[in-house]
Amino acid sequence: MTGNARPADEGRSGLPAALAAYGLWGLLPIFFKLLHHVGPFELVAQRVFWSLILILVLLAARRALGPFREVLATPRLLLPLAASAVFIATNWTTYIWAVNDGHVIAASLGYFLNPLVNVALGVLVLKERLRRGQTLAIGIAGIGVAIMAASALTTLWISILLAFSFAFYALIRKMTPVAPMAGLGVETLILTPVALAYLGWLAGHGGVSFGKDGFTTAMLVVSGAITTVPLVLFAVAAHRLPMATLGLLQFIAPTLQFLSGILLFGETLNHGQMASFALIWLGLILFAGDSMTAVRRNRMAAV
Numbered sequence: 001m002t003g004n005a006r007p008a009d010e011g012r013s014g015l016p017a018a019l020a021a022y023g024l025w026g027l028l029p030i031f032f033k034l035l036h037h038v039g040p041f042e043l044v045a046q047r048v049f050w051s052l053i054l055i056l057v058l059l060a061a062r063r064a065l066g067p068f069r070e071v072l073a074t075p076r077l078l079l080p081l082a083a084s085a086v087f088i089a090t091n092w093t094t095y096i097w098a099v100n101d102g103h104v105i106a107a108s109l110g111y112f113l114n115p116l117v118n119v120a121l122g123v124l125v126l127k128e129r130l131r132r133g134q135t136l137a138i139g140i141a142g143i144g145v146a147i148m149a150a151s152a153l154t155t156l157w158i159s160i161l162l163a164f165s166f167a168f169y170a171l172i173r174k175m176t177p178v179a180p181m182a183g184l185g186v187e188t189l190i191l192t193p194v195a196l197a198y199l200g201w202l203a204g205h206g207g208v209s210f211g212k213d214g215f216t217t218a219m220l221v222v223s224g225a226i227t228t229v230p231l232v233l234f235a236v237a238a239h240r241l242p243m244a245t246l247g248l249l250q251f252i253a254p255t256l257q258f259l260s261g262i263l264l265f266g267e268t269l270n271h272g273q274m275a276s277f278a279l280i281w282l283g284l285i286l287f288a289g290d291s292m293t294a295v296r297r298n299r300m301a302a303v
Contacts, residue, residue: 014240018249021233024226026256029107030264031226032099035219038209040097042202043223044089045195046210050224052188058232059185067182078186080176085187087169091162092227098158104261105269106155109148110162111254112280115287116141117167125171133290141283144276151272180235184228251284 035043059065071077098107116138122128130138149156173183202208209216238246258277261267269277 014237017233018237018241018246019252021230021237022249022252023256024230024233025253027260028095028226029099029104029257029260031219031223032096033265035216035223036100038216038220039207040093040100041198042207042209043096043220044092045198046220047092047223047227048089048188048191048195049199050221051227052185052192052224054224054228055181055185055188058228059181062181064179064181067179068185071178071182071186072189077176077178078190080172081178081183081186082190084169084172084176084183085190087165087172088187089191091165091169094158094161094165098162102265102267103155103158104257104265105267105273106152106158107162108254108257108261109159109277109280111166111257112251112277112284113141113145113159113163114166115250115284117163118170119287121167121171131290131294133293134287137283137285137287137290139283140286141280144279144283147272147279148276151270151276180238181232184231251288 032043038046056065059068071081095107095110098104119128119130119134119138123130148159176183178186199208199210210220211217237249241249262269
């Protein structure tokens, strides 16, 4: 009886973690808009520094500093983590700049596209095979991207850069045998010298925002938690929920970002963008539906 109840219990505990992670990611535009007066490079540097402190505290609290040190002593793991650190830093910087420059909708499109880019990399790099329904879904979403390219050329690069930088980040982390928290800690540590050097340069030129006023200083410190906490919650959810469920919940974040852009920040859509989003959403719905159907078939076959 206990053995049968355990997966359900894990699913129930994993769902709040997933909802919290994607909800926090979806509300990031509001947080970064509050720091619109801080340059994107400084904001990323501050995120890196304060994230490292929080991650080290969490690793120490969980008595997990051992795996962290082991990764640091393993050169074959450091190289891919250095690459993933570059990709995630590129993603963060692009996203912050896009939000504070009034391109929240373009940023949200990047994260709508991200699952489809993940699939493409899975096929090309990991040699995974697509089912017929997945191929149809990707084709429909691809038409939506083509329409977006024709109707929003000036901001398309934002969506593409966000989608591909996070997809390559996820691919490298998938192929690197490192625990999530230890890997995140090493990535952050790799970025820290660059972050501190940039902050030092800013301070020497009187341009650093940290310490100028209480609100900005507090928000920059909180940026470490805003970076780390959703990743920790996501790691919990990924361990306890089926991939199909995670795939459906993944669209909470870009949907919230999209709604923020329209309802809170006054961004507008042209006809081409509306058609593009409609096709991309249709493709994502078909893709998620196909994934859920496949999971049910596999469960029935296993019974």
